[in-house]
Amino acid sequence: MLFYSYFKTLVGKPVTVELKNDLAITGTLVSVDQYLNIKLENTRVADEERYPHMRSVRNCFIRGSVVRYVQIPEGCVDVDILHDATRREARGA
Amino acid sequence: MADAWHLSAVASLVESLDARLLVALRDGSNIIGTLRSFDQFANIVLEDAVERVVVGRNYSDIPLGLYIVRGENVVLMGDWGERGERAAVEGLVEVDNAEIIRAREADSAAEAMKGDILKRMDFLDE
Numbered sequence: 728m729l730f731y732s733y734f735k736t737l738v739g740k741p742v743t744v745e746l747k748n749d750l751a752i753t754g755t756l757v758s759v760d761q762y763l764n765i766k767l768e769n770t771r772v773a774d775e776e777r778y779p780h781m782r783s784v785r786n787c788f789i790r791g792s793v794v795r796y797v798q799i800p801e802g803c804v805d806v807d808i809l810h811d812a813t814r815r816e817a818r819g820a
Numbered sequence: 821m822a823d824a825w826h827l828s829a830v831a832s833l834v835e836s837l838d839a840r841l842l843v844a845l846r847d848g849s850n851i852i853g854t855l856r857s858f859d860q861f862a863n864i865v866l867e868d869a870v871e872r873v874v875v876g877r878n879y880s881d882i883p884l885g886l887y888i889v890r891g892e893n894v895v896l897m898g899d900w901g902e903r904g905e906r907a908a909v910e911g912l913v914e915v916d917n918a919e920i921i922r923a924r925e926a927d928s929a930a931e932a933m934k935g936d937i938l939k940r941m942d943f944l945d946e
Contacts, residue, residue, distance in 0.1 A: 746895060748895060750895075757832075758832050764862070766832055770898070779908065780850050780872055780908050781842075782907045782908055783901075783905065783906075783907040784904065785898075787896050787897060788836070788896060790862050792892065793895045
């Protein structure tokens with residue numbers, strides 16, 4: 728649940744989600760669940776020419792299984808805290 | 821389980837129930853329909869579903885009726901409205917189903933041929 732917990736701290740931040748079909752969507756993170764399904768608001772698609780139908784989508788739900796990368800804003804990851812949390816989780820605490 | 825369900829983004833699809841949604845599938849097709857049901861795998865039921873096919877500057881909606889989509893095939897679901905519909909077809913021309921199906925087949929045949937030619941040219945790279 729570490730990444731789920733981490734993603735929860737990113738709610739409200741602007742992120743870019745790159746999907747396995749190469750579609751890249753930028754938007755504000757609204758919610759995330761244990762499968763790392765993601766909900767975004769005020770979305771924009773990098774390559775609108777190739778995906779004309781995405782022009783009209785402003786809010787969307789992305790299934791976790793199709794996500795390749797999530798780009799997060801700089802400074803949104805405290806490496807020390809994440810490091811500690813990783814050790815704690817590995818110990819099974 | 822009940823707790824996780826309550827907190828999940830899947831659960832937040834409740835807000836989209838009865839709304840018109842664009843659903844992108846893994847095979848690249850795009851379905852527009854009214855969300856009537858869903859579960860934790862994002863299996864969904866769409867009423868009055870249509871497949872929106874866009875080839876170049878032409879588009880057409882192929883009627884599908886009531887559709888059940890297995891969750892694993894879902895890429896994303898986006899809110900779709902009147903305003904959305906207008907933005908989506910801006911600069912596009914609506915054609916009939918038969919024409920868009922022909923155009924799609926011609927398009928994929930052209931793609932296949934391009935791939936074939938590239939494959940035959942592979943030896944030039946070596």
